[in-house]
Amino acid sequence: MKYALTRLAQAVVILIVVTFLTFWMQTLLPGNPCIVATGGLTSDELVAKCEVDLKVGENVFVRYADWGTNFISGDLGESYVNGRTVWDDLKQRFPPTGFLFLYSQVVALGVAVPGGIWAAYMAGRKAKRNIPTWLPFAIVGGIVAVSIALGTSVFTLILLAIFATVVIQTLRGGAAQDQLVSASAFFLLSVPVVVLAIVGQWLFAIRWNLYDLSGYTPPSEGLFDHVKSLWLPSVVIGLSLSPVYLRLLRADMIQNLQQDFVNVAKAKGMPPSTILLRHVLRPSTLTLLTVAGLNVAQLVNGAVIVEVLYDVDGMGSYLVSKFLGREFIVVQTLVALIATIFVLANLAVDLFYGVVDPRVRVERSKG
Amino acid sequence: MTDAPPLTESDDAPSDQPLLRVEDLRVTFDSPRGMVRAINGVDFTLEQGKTLAIVGESGSGKSVTARTIMNLLPSTATIEGTIGFDDLDLRNVSKARAKHLMGVDIAMVFQDPMTSLNPVKRIGAQLTESMRYHLGMSRADATERAIELLGKVGIPSPAQRIRQYPHELSGGMRQRVVIAIALACEPRLLIADEPTTALDVTVQKHILDLLGDLQAEEGMSMILITHDLGVAAGRADEIAVMYAGRIVERTSATQLFAESRHPYTDALLRSIPQVSQPSHTRLTPIPGRPPDLINLPDACAYAPRCRFAQADCLESVPPVQGVAGMHEFACFFPANTDRGREALASNVAAGTTAAGLEIEGYVSGGVS
Ligand SMILES: Nc1ncnc2c1ncn2[C@@H]1O[C@H](COP(=O)(O)OP(=O)(O)O)[C@@H](O)[C@H]1O
Ligand code: SF4
Ligand SMILES: [Mg+2]
Numbered sequence: 202m203k204y205a206l207t208r209l210a211q212a213v214v215i216l217i218v219v220t221f222l223t224f225w226m227q228t229l230l231p232g233n234p235c236i237v238a239t240g241g242l243t244s245d246e247l248v249a250k251c252e253v254d255l256k257v258g259e260n261v262f263v264r265y266a267d268w269g270t271n272f273i274s275g276d277l278g279e280s281y282v283n284g285r286t287v288w289d290d291l292k293q294r295f296p297p298t299g300f301l302f303l304y305s306q307v308v309a310l311g312v313a314v315p316g317g318i319w320a321a322y323m324a325g326r327k328a329k330r331n332i333p334t335w336l337p338f339a340i341v342g343g344i345v346a347v348s349i350a351l352g353t354s355v356f357t358l359i360l361l362a363i364f365a366t367v368v369i370q371t372l373r374g375g376a377a378q379d380q381l382v383s384a385s386a387f388f389l390l391s392v393p394v395v396v397l398a399i400v401g402q403w404l405f406a407i408r409w410n411l412y413d414l415s416g417y418t419p420p421s422e423g424l425f426d427h428v429k430s431l432w433l434p435s436v437v438i439g440l441s442l443s444p445v446y447l448r449l450l451r452a453d454m455i456q457n458l459q460q461d462f463v464n465v466a467k468a469k470g471m472p473p474s475t476i477l478l479r480h481v482l483r484p485s486t487l488t489l490l491t492v493a494g495l496n497v498a499q500l501v502n503g504a505v506i507v508e509v510l511y512d513v514d515g516m517g518s519y520l521v522s523k524f525l526g527r528e529f530i531v532v533q534t535l536v537a538l539i540a541t542i543f544v545l546a547n548l549a550v551d552l553f554y555g556v557v558d559p560r561v562r563v564e565r566s567k568g
Numbered sequence: 569m570t571d572a573p574p575l576t577e578s579d580d581a582p583s584d585q586p587l588l589r590v591e592d593l594r595v596t597f598d599s600p601r602g603m604v605r606a607i608n609g610v611d612f613t614l615e616q617g618k619t620l621a622i623v624g625e626s627g628s629g630k631s632v633t634a635r636t637i638m639n640l641l642p643s644t645a646t647i648e649g650t651i652g653f654d655d656l657d658l659r660n661v662s663k664a665r666a667k668h669l670m671g672v673d674i675a676m677v678f679q680d681p682m683t684s685l686n687p688v689k690r691i692g693a694q695l696t697e698s699m700r701y702h703l704g705m706s707r708a709d710a711t712e713r714a715i716e717l718l719g720k721v722g723i724p725s726p727a728q729r730i731r732q733y734p735h736e737l738s739g740g741m742r743q744r745v746v747i748a749i750a751l752a753c754e755p756r757l758l759i760a761d762e763p764t765t766a767l768d769v770t771v772q773k774h775i776l777d778l779l780g781d782l783q784a785e786e787g788m789s790m791i792l793i794t795h796d797l798g799v800a801a802g803r804a805d806e807i808a809v810m811y812a813g814r815i816v817e818r819t820s821a822t823q824l825f826a827e828s829r830h831p832y833t834d835a836l837l838r839s840i841p842q843v844s845q846p847s848h849t850r851l852t853p854i855p856g857r858p859p860d861l862i863n864l865p866d867a868c869a870y871a872p873r874c875r876f877a878q879a880d881c882l883e884s885v886p887p888v889q890g891v892a893g894m895h896e897f898a899c900f901f902p903a904n905t906d907r908g909r910e911a912l913a914s915n916v917a918a919g920t921t922a923a924g925l926e927i928e929g930y931v932s933g934g935v936s
Contacts, residue, residue, distance in 0.1 A: 327643040375643070461683035468638055468678075469698040469749065470671030479697075484688050558688050559733045 204565040220537045251281045297417040298515030308439025317450030320382040329374030337369040386444035394441045434511040453485035494550035586613035593649035602862045606632045608813040619790045621800035624810035630793045675750035679762040681742035685734035692730030717748040740771035761793045812869035819895035829902035831876045876901045876911045877921040
């Protein structure tokens with residue numbers, strides 16, 4: 202408990218420092234923020250109101266204190282361009298991004314956790330069948346040759362080659378299956394999100410018509426339509442995150458599978474599934490948790506590209522539009538909000554370590 | 569007696585076969601440096617209710633032998649030979665039988681209690697797990713038995729302990745928990761691989777005594793692995809001395825301490841301050857190092873360190889000889905025999921052995 206309070210105090214200090222620094226940098230920008238933001242398009246009264254609100258001309262500490270008090274009391278300010286409050290905008294912009302984040306994490310973990318466990322398990326096993334190295338190349342080469350002769354499309358050809366590789370590695374069994382999973386993860390890791398997003402869009406929205414590019418539907422308008430409106434961008438972000446999770450989990454699992462307590466569990470005659478899921482998985486999730494916490498930053502930066510491409514009006518596109526519109530005081534508020542979520546999420550992860558590993562609790566109580 | 573080892577005498581053979589029968593066991597590991605020949609033809613048997621001590625320096629293949637029996641070797645290992653347990657061939661057990669074999673009929677206690685327990689699981693869960701899986705016990709029944717077991721292995725206030733995590737217990741207490749886990753399903757064979765090496769000297773004796781008491785109570789067979797001949801003294805019925813993946817001498821404990829045959833055993837005995845009293849001193853004072861298991865010579869593996877070594881020893885691997893099943897040893901010039909005494913005397917006279925080891929005024933059990 203003492204530990205939790207200390208960490209909370211630390212988090213508050215970090216938030217004050219981060220928000221102050223961004224606030225201060227924002228005041229260094231040339232020009233009157235009220236005029237810059239509106240590009241001189243609004244009335245003089247609005248500019249005057251804005252100057253009063255923002256205490257333009259006062260020193261930076263006074264202005265920061267004023268902004269901070271408002272922020273804490275829930276007054277997030279307003280846009281002097283269209284008169285809407287930031288709070289109103291957020292009510293509209295946050296849910297799509299929040300859901301996108303949630304679903305993409307579910308997809309990422311849904312792929313990475315079983316994949317990582319499977320790969321780690323297979324890595325330590327002998328091959329089931331002895332298939333010579335040249336044979337898969339010969340088969341895939343044969344498929345390519347036949348396809349070219351028959352004039353099939355490049356796309357079908359790639360699918361066939363992937364299919365053949367999967368079948369061969371699966372037949373080989375053991376470490377070959379780990380290689381297959383790890384190589385796929387590595388491939389995914391090296392594909393930029395943009396490419397994944399564009400390919401996904403082309404395949405599912407255009408070629409197969411399985412996804413409507415009609416923007417975000419809130420859950421209140423039907424759960425099915427809601428999921429339908431977000432599944433593809435969620436899968437795209439999820440797939441791009443999954444290789445990192447998978448490799449972290451696999452590495453930690455392989456390391457923990459070498460531990461003596463695994464031999465003890467085997468000597469007890471426990472089946473592999475029990476050993477993997479009940480003995481090794483939990484202590485192997487610490488790194489994964491840490492990185493998942495850090496990925497909260499993806500809530501905005503990573504999602505921008507996908508949000509723009511998939512026409513989701515979320516936080517990413519909101520932040521970009523405010524930034525391009527030079528409404529820096531709104532940007533400041535958004536940055537503070539994101540930083541708060543980020544710090545709190547990581548605080549939660551930090552406290553969760555103690556739940557996962559009882560030894561962490563002991564170390565912490567020692568101080 | 570179809571499964572009897574080839575050397576067993578027919579006249580004195582017991583009517584029913586031994587519980588564990590290991591025949592010509594060979595284990596190699598693929599490694600980046602080459603093939604590691606860890607076990608090179610190991611034979612032994614173990615009767616129901618008896619204790620066999622396997623003694624040898626670090627790296628001699630004791631743990632690999634244990635892990636082979638337990639089927640715990642990594643996928644880089646290649647195994648040859650047969651392991652008979654009761655009426656089973658342990659290397660070809662049906663899936664259905666294998667499901668409830670390890671942990672039920674055969675159990676193992678490992679060397680380091682600090683790493684043997686899962687750090688994120690409570691003691692109780694680790695104890696009840698195998699009973700629930702193998703014996704189909706309910707959670708309540710298994711917990712009750714877990715408390716009983718913890719009491720049996722000498723853990724105070726067992727009912728509270730089952731709620732604790734391993735890090736809340738001392739090393740000695742953890743090893744008691746590990747022993748309790750091994751005993752959970754009442755195994756017929758218990759393999760203890762250096763169960764006290766990682767513990768404080770004061771705790772070692774308690775754990776060894778506990779193992780002895782439990783074995784007597786349960787009528788289990790036990791393989792007690794140790795690098796300390798002193799630990800084996802007074803606790804083992806039979807002792808097998810291992811060197812470079814072979815059992816170089818095997819006989820009853822009394823016979824071994826009275827009249828060892830292999831020069832390596834002889835040197836081991838010499839490294840214990842007082843043979844009559846069990847001790848925990850490490851067996852290191854034998855000069856030289858064990859051979860590289862990747863390049864094993866076609867000779868006696870002990871020759872470079874042996875004070876008895878003659879030219880013959882460098883030409884071929886000494887076969888097992890002696891009285892089969894009673895006192896076996898693999899040496900051309902056994903200690904405490906005329907042949908050995910002569911060999912040693914000629915080496916002392918020459919000041920060096922055939923393998924080039926320099927010796928001066930060595931007093932051996934061979935010169936009496
Ligand atoms: N997984 C493995 N891969 C390669 N060599 C191994 C492996 N396990 C054990 N060995 C080798 O086998 C030999 C015997 O090891 P071990 O049985 O552990 O010795 P000890 O008698 O000390 O228990 C050692 O030389 C060791 O290096
Ligand atoms: S006397 Fe020869 S065979 Fe016997 S241990 Fe020494 S070297 Fe080996
Ligand atoms: Mg060992």
